[in-house]
Amino acid sequence: MAALIPNVISMQSEFIQATLETLYMTFFSAIISAILGLLFGILLVVTQPKGILEDALTYSVLDKVVNLLRSIPFIILLAVISPLTQFLIGTTVGTTASLVPLVFGIFPFYARQVQNALLDVDHGVVEAAQSMGSSPSEIIFRVYLREGLPDIIRVSIVTVISLIGLTTMAGAIGSGGLGDIAISIGYARFENDVTFVAMIIILILVFAVQLIGDWIVKKVEHY
Amino acid sequence: MTEQNIIDLKNITVTFKNGATPVKAVDNVSLAIPRGDIYGIIGYSGAGKSTLVRVINLLQPPTSGTITVNGQNLQQLPPKALRQARKKVGMIFQHFNLMKSRTVLGNVEYPLLSQKITAAERKQKAQKLLALVGLAEYAATYPSQLSGGQKQRVAIARALANDPEVLISDEATSALDPKTTKAILELLEKLHETLDLTIVLITHEMQVIKTICHNVAVMDAGKIIERGRVASVFTDPQQPLTTDFVETSTNVKAAIERITATVKVDELAADQELIYFNFIGNSAKQSIISDLAQQYKIDVNILFANIDQIDGENVGYMIAIITGDLAGFDQAITKLKDNGVKARRLSQPKGAD
Numbered sequence: 001m002a003a004l005i006p007n008v009i010s011m012q013s014e015f016i017q018a019t020l021e022t023l024y025m026t027f028f029s030a031i032i033s034a035i036l037g038l039l040f041g042i043l044l045v046v047t048q049p050k051g052i053l054e055d056a057l058t059y060s061v062l063d064k065v066v067n068l069l070r071s072i073p074f075i076i077l078l079a080v081i082s083p084l085t086q087f088l089i090g091t092t093v094g095t096t097a098s099l100v101p102l103v104f105g106i107f108p109f110y111a112r113q114v115q116n117a118l119l120d121v122d123h124g125v126v127e128a129a130q131s132m133g134s135s136p137s138e139i140i141f142r143v144y145l146r147e148g149l150p151d152i153i154r155v156s157i158v159t160v161i162s163l164i165g166l167t168t169m170a171g172a173i174g175s176g177g178l179g180d181i182a183i184s185i186g187y188a189r190f191e192n193d194v195t196f197v198a199m200i201i202i203l204i205l206v207f208a209v210q211l212i213g214d215w216i217v218k219k220v221e222h223y
Numbered sequence: 224m225t226e227q228n229i230i231d232l233k234n235i236t237v238t239f240k241n242g243a244t245p246v247k248a249v250d251n252v253s254l255a256i257p258r259g260d261i262y263g264i265i266g267y268s269g270a271g272k273s274t275l276v277r278v279i280n281l282l283q284p285p286t287s288g289t290i291t292v293n294g295q296n297l298q299q300l301p302p303k304a305l306r307q308a309r310k311k312v313g314m315i316f317q318h319f320n321l322m323k324s325r326t327v328l329g330n331v332e333y334p335l336l337s338q339k340i341t342a343a344e345r346k347q348k349a350q351k352l353l354a355l356v357g358l359a360e361y362a363a364t365y366p367s368q369l370s371g372g373q374k375q376r377v378a379i380a381r382a383l384a385n386d387p388e389v390l391i392s393d394e395a396t397s398a399l400d401p402k403t404t405k406a407i408l409e410l411l412e413k414l415h416e417t418l419d420l421t422i423v424l425i426t427h428e429m430q431v432i433k434t435i436c437h438n439v440a441v442m443d444a445g446k447i448i449e450r451g452r453v454a455s456v457f458t459d460p461q462q463p464l465t466t467d468f469v470e471t472s473t474n475v476k477a478a479i480e481r482i483t484a485t486v487k488v489d490e491l492a493a494d495q496e497l498i499y500f501n502f503i504g505n506s507a508k509q510s511i512i513s514d515l516a517q518q519y520k521i522d523v524n525i526l527f528a529n530i531d532q533i534d535g536e537n538v539g540y541m542i543a544i545i546t547g548d549l550a551g552f553d554q555a556i557t558k559l560k561d562n563g564v565k566a567r568r569l570s571q572p573k574g575a576d
Contacts (some may be wrong), residue, residue: 125322127320128314131309132384133308133334133337138336
């Protein structure tokens, strides 16, 4: 073992630290992005033309905001967003500071995915609910979110996996984490085993997310 | 609560903006549906019938016109009151529109979720409705495991959960096979009787209208072109489209096509003609053929005949080749017309040849 991954053996505590940082960034930015993404996704669906709360202005504004944010490359977003990060967190470097660009990098993507998942809910079912006198909020919670749940979970898995990818880039603003170890130690010092092990840990995280997600989908889907 | 018409649509027009050209899906239609009726609206797809029934519960707001349901003008109601009013108008659909994330019982419970009743009361009511449609033992299954007919039964139970006074059926049997269609129609008829429901039913199948409707309106290009008691519309259609529906449902249309394809009309002798007879009411029982033979010396060779009962009236159809005194036949027909017999030449009258 020591012959295969000599540098990793001597860096065990750093690896544990980095893994925890990656989990921390992923978890908290996922929670915040989930709230924002669901909110935007739902609003996009209900305010769209022929939606249950049709509102052309709101739809058009949200649609453009999502498109705009999705167009900014993440590595540039990390830098561009620093004044907002400074305002919200009080610093622009470190693990917690990276949550701001991570959220802005991922929630528009998630919003679009949620929107597509909800658009797949049969319009006939929504119409049936309207014919039964359901209010817009009842339709959102009891029809859209419930009928769309398996798809929402599926897009959440995809999003979390993308998010894990983004956390590795946040090393550029000193966030720490597995990506940071892989590049600033493994790559920079030609310690290839460090890069390799960091990648393996990330793959394990990704597979775990996929497995847990698939298991939940199986539990909630009935067709 | 004693208005005679539970639904009263006045001068309804619905215009859709389809690109630059606005399309009138419903064109100045007025429709009054008496309480307790089973009212059929028939038309081919695109006739505007689905749009028209969606106006009844304001799922489709009309461009102009007024909607009165149960004495309430729906357009004047605030959103909350409109939702309450909608609960009294149940609706079932061609594709059932059940929620696949809920069990059969869960689907029937759905409309009751917004009522202030306990979970136990809700479950009890839903189970009672499932028993009513004959699906009590399917409560725990998911819709994906049911057949089309069973899904429609669940949808009917769900539509009845709010104790509606009106049930709108939007092509509810169009995705079902004939046997299942019959069973669903029987169920609707039973519910109509036991629950005092007014049913508004749209379809493109005359068979459906014939089976359970009392009144019918025929729609074409956004307008109602003919309406009345099913028996009178069926036996005496005024519009070509209505005739078309009637002849399709009685197999007469297929018979005419088959016969005109096999009998070479120009091979008929000079004293022969291909005639389509239509009998209504008691005339179906009269001895028309022997009358023609004895009084007018005309032989009748029957190629197709069918007798149907619509709303208690006999309606007969016959296609025959007549041979003999054709001038006398014209005389006979004018006389028979008074007795409810109509005749139409399928062969061209022989001219100067």
